Amino acid sequence: MSTDVFTVLVVCTGNVNRSALGAVLLERWAGWYLPAPVAAQVRVTSAGLGAPVGAKMSRRSRAIAEALGTDGSAHRAAQITERAIRAADLVLVSSSDQRDEVLRLVPAVLRSTFTIREAGRIADSLTERSAPDSVDEMRALVTSIAEKRSVRSTAHGDDDIIDPQGKGDEAFRLMVRQEVPPLARVAQSLFGMPPAEVAAYDAAAEAAEFSFGGAQRVPADTDAEADAVAGADAARPRPRGRRRA
Template sequence: MLSLFDKTPDRSSFNILVVCTGNICRSPLGESLLRNELSRLPVKISSAGTHALVGQPMHGPVQNFADEFGLSDAALHEAQQLTIGMLKESDLILAMDRGHRREIVEMLPRASRLTFTLREFARLADQVSNEDIAMRSGHSPLELLRSVVESVAQLRGTLPLLDDPLQEDVVDPYGKDQGTYKLSVGQLLPAVDASARLFNDAVGEI
């Protein structure tokens, strides 16, 4: 079977791309959270928007959450537009909702096996064991990281369907009330935690 990464040139890092609409709320917060939780791994994390408010900083209410979580890098964020080049350079693409996932695959169909909603990836990650990963990899950190994605992708279609498909999405809080911002962050945090835990456990001590 061809690897998901046969197309990927040799690199010194594993590239994760987080995608939402404007790249000022959900995806930059997800980027910062993942960077914090995966800081000891050879991972590069970026974010972009399908309809980005290019050059804009993280939206104020979301920046407040980032400050609360101690994410100092969030203050440096500038929104950028998603491009095919970004998709081609990614080892994993985490969309904030199913609409973004669809747009990504329409832009670059071959990225479909590397593209998940964040909550989808987290739900599948909970079902992956270290033994599953070891069966698909060598022993270098990069091989292990890429094997995580292969192991998660193999589980697609094997879990029961969700009663509510919205459970695959992180709600867009932009322009809504404070309760919606809290809901969005409350959906994002556990999904980031589950995803990061799988990567950290897979690589172990390096």
């Protein structure tokens, strides 16, 4: 593991929805909220346990990313590897089963691997602090999250985020409600996201007012559909509170 780069690995099944969205959000938030020298040392990656390698982020997830102030157009799905797991300071997965799969591959990462919802719940219990000033401080925060983890604090599966692939618009909205608030709390602890920003993302996730181009009747996500709805939410206000300059 590099001593001068803090790496976050976000994981789901196909790496085109949950982990793809999580990674582009975390990457954007690191750039917004961390001091510039520290942000330059943060690397956010994502991968799937069964990824269609090279596939784009699904068009609905791209629309969500745009509405939340980031851009998923450059994303391409990648297959998870043991090397990527070992290189990460923090591994965030989308379900309890995926956490188990990651730990079967690399048991040594137990203390740095969490479901997104679990990490957010624990991060929310930590004492509020300013943005970390170093990679070492971020690693210490991951250790603090691990130390506060209770054994089976929730029923197996209660920390899962819905996989919306192949489902309708409402599944994508539920994904946002389950994923974005805990991610914002992780960003509050790791990157110094201000409380007003966390509240703004909570409100945006709950409202889930995303335009998917009326495609709920179309179960598949294609590149042509992605092009058709590109920029559909560009005029929608971004969920920002007191973003730092």
